Amino acid sequence: MRIVWLLIGFLSMGIGAVGVVLPVLPTTPFLLLASFCLAKGSARFHRWFTGTNLYKKHLESFVENRTMTLKTKFSLLIPASCMLILAFLAMQNVYGRVFIIFLILFKYVYFFTRIRTVPAGQNRIPEVEG
Known part of the structure; x- marks a missing residue:
């Protein structure tokens, strides 16, 4: 195995x-x-x-801190969204189309609310002094 x-x-x-x-x-x-x-x-x-x-x-910043650059986020979201849009256009079922729209919206909401965006070249979340 x-x-x-x-x-x-x-x-x-x-x-x-x-x-x-x-x-x-x-x-x-x-x-x-x-x-x-x-x-x-x-x-x-x-x-x-x-x-x-x-x-x-x-990958390192995502694995360690759940952060991504904006470029990385869009390099994931755009191709996946294009594939889902093609599926949406090919599908005749209304419930299937609604599900695909929900899925596209969920992906963007998740990526921009649950995964922190960092500037390009920044691998770590800055430490908070306190």
Whole structure:
């Protein structure tokens, strides 16, 4: 089973790396999946993955502090919204369309109320003195 986790992890990492270059392919979900799968498959590969620039640039702040840059948020939300809009247009069922609209709204509300937005290049939440 470890080999399956490692294969899925490396495949996800590859897709996530391609997503850095292609704007229509989201990077962060694939890198999160890669991190999870590599951790399940091998502690050594997980340590290696968390040390890569790919992880540090796109995931580290989210994993540690639940923060993302505005660019990262939109790189996740826009492609997913486009896919949901295509599903909305293809669907004839009124209840299905209402559900898709709800899902799109929920994603944006969640991303902008539950995940803190930080300026580009800032990986950590500033410490509050007190």
